[in-house]
Amino acid sequence: MNREEKLKVLVVGSGGREHALVWKLKQSPSVTRIFCAPGNGGISTDGDCVPIAADDVDGLAAFAAQEQVHLTVVGPELPLTLGIVDRFEGRGLQVVGPSRRASALEGSKVFAKQFMARHGIPTARFEAFDSYERARRALESRDWQPPLVLKADGLAGGKGVLIPQTRQEAIDALDAVMKERRFGAAGDRVLFEEWLEGEEASCIVLTDGRAICPLAPAQDYKRVFDGDRGPNTGGMGAFSFGGLLGPSLEQTILETIVRPTVEGMRQDGAPYRGFLYAGLMLTSDGPKVLEFNARMGDPECQVILPRLRGDLLELLQATVKGALEEQDAEWSPEAAVTVVLASAGYPDRYETGKPIRGLERIGNGRRAIFHAGTGCTNDGFVTAGGRVLDVTAWSATLQEAIREAYGAAEQIEFEGKHYRRDIGQKGLKKTRSSKEHHADPKAGPPVKRS
Ligand code: AMP
Numbered sequence: 001m002n003r004e005e006k007l008k009v010l011v012v013g014s015g016g017r018e019h020a021l022v023w024k025l026k027q028s029p030s031v032t033r034i035f036c037a038p039g040n041g042g043i044s045t046d047g048d049c050v051p052i053a054a055d056d057v058d059g060l061a062a063f064a065a066q067e068q069v070h071l072t073v074v075g076p077e078l079p080l081t082l083g084i085v086d087r088f089e090g091r092g093l094q095v096v097g098p099s100r101r102a103s104a105l106e107g108s109k110v111f112a113k114q115f116m117a118r119h120g121i122p123t124a125r126f127e128a129f130d131s132y133e134r135a136r137r138a139l140e141s142r143d144w145q146p147p148l149v150l151k152a153d154g155l156a157g158g159k160g161v162l163i164p165q166t167r168q169e170a171i172d173a174l175d176a177v178m179k180e181r182r183f184g185a186a187g188d189r190v191l192f193e194e195w196l197e198g199e200e201a202s203c204i205v206l207t208d209g210r211a212i213c214p215l216a217p218a219q220d221y222k223r224v225f226d227g228d229r230g231p232n233t234g235g236m237g238a239f240s241f242g243g244l245l246g247p248s249l250e251q252t253i254l255e256t257i258v259r260p261t262v263e264g265m266r267q268d269g270a271p272y273r274g275f276l277y278a279g280l281m282l283t284s285d286g287p288k289v290l291e292f293n294a295r296m297g298d299p300e301c302q303v304i305l306p307r308l309r310g311d312l313l314e315l316l317q318a319t320v321k322g323a324l325e326e327q328d329a330e331w332s333p334e335a336a337v338t339v340v341l342a343s344a345g346y347p348d349r350y351e352t353g354k355p356i357r358g359l360e361r362i363g364n365g366r367r368a369i370f371h372a373g374t375g376c377t378n379d380g381f382v383t384a385g386g387r388v389l390d391v392t393a394w395s396a397t398l399q400e401a402i403r404e405a406y407g408a409a410e411q412i413e414f415e416g417k418h419y420r421r422d423i424g425q426k427g428l429k430k431t432r433s434s435k436e437h438h439a440d441p442k443a444g445p446p447v448k449r450s
């Protein structure tokens, strides 16, 4: 790309993932101006926040056209499933993300399961129900004995998955989803799934519809309390290092899951472009898909991007142009950790507007504070969400990155601040047992053509 080119970019969304995208894009020599819609208080220190909601697809398209934005990156799933990519492309605007049809991989769990069945992609056995009575009868049959997994079909903010341990719990779960409509219309159809045992892992790639560029592997922490206890959250932290999965498992995931998914979507007439996130269970039978997301992970993004060497903009432009095959993503051999500082009460009810102190003490080239939910006042930053700050550090070893991140987390203060103390420990266990992470030269697998 012409290095003299000066471009405007737009990031859609308002959390820590979007702050990390803005932070990384700002390092691109070709970017002159970064907008974030709607952004948040902290993001406004790195880019220009625009008060347009992430789901206001028409408003965003009009803004991008008017400002002659060169490239837009979409963070969250909702605008994708609403068709933001189709709308932008319809106006000749470049945008990174899957089309509305392709976003159904995340937007409808039934669609995703039927797609996987059709294309032989390994996943848990399942059955879909759109009638309460049929689902209720299935619970009486031998096919669906607990423990089983019950999922609302549509988007439910990561909360639409229930794992009843007894038949009564299964009936209660079904009642909650289909009768009481706890997740609204998302639960008008439900899925029963075989319960899979194993360790979870995420695999995120960029794809232009053919070529696949795997991103550095990362693992997140979904539960609110240490030791994976308490309710699910949007994510309480994450870590990443080169040898997290190991080259042979990475290859298996690529060959049995990612490539067949990208090819299958193309064959089905809904080519998939953008970030593709496969949530996996590593079973004794090999990796199986638990879910797809049509976007970058949050908070995985916050540990992946600090490890990316080179220009994120070039990768994103190649994704849009179908030229990803010519791009190489290189990864630093360092380990990265992010610790989420949350508001008291999160993931349930929480208060906002609490002054945040100590941010100025963090200055250090190997740390970044990504703002997940903050506001900016004349007196400084205040809390404005359940997840407030993603305190991120990277270093030669995972242990050092953990120490750096927690050192910073302790110095930041706001009323009610709470965070997990064990982020990264699972990774440390792995590095002790494998030693693979030491400056793994294969940390970044090469771009593969599908
Ligand atoms: P999902 O939103 O589909 O990824 O599900 C959320 C969480 O539920 C996953 O991260 C797993 O911990 C769990 N889960 C989902 N599906 C299964 C399954 N078939 N077997 C075991 N656990 C599951």
Ligand code: GLY
Pocket: 220, 234, 235, 293, 296, 297, 298, 299, 300
């Ligand atoms: N960290 C899980 C997700 O982004 O869905």
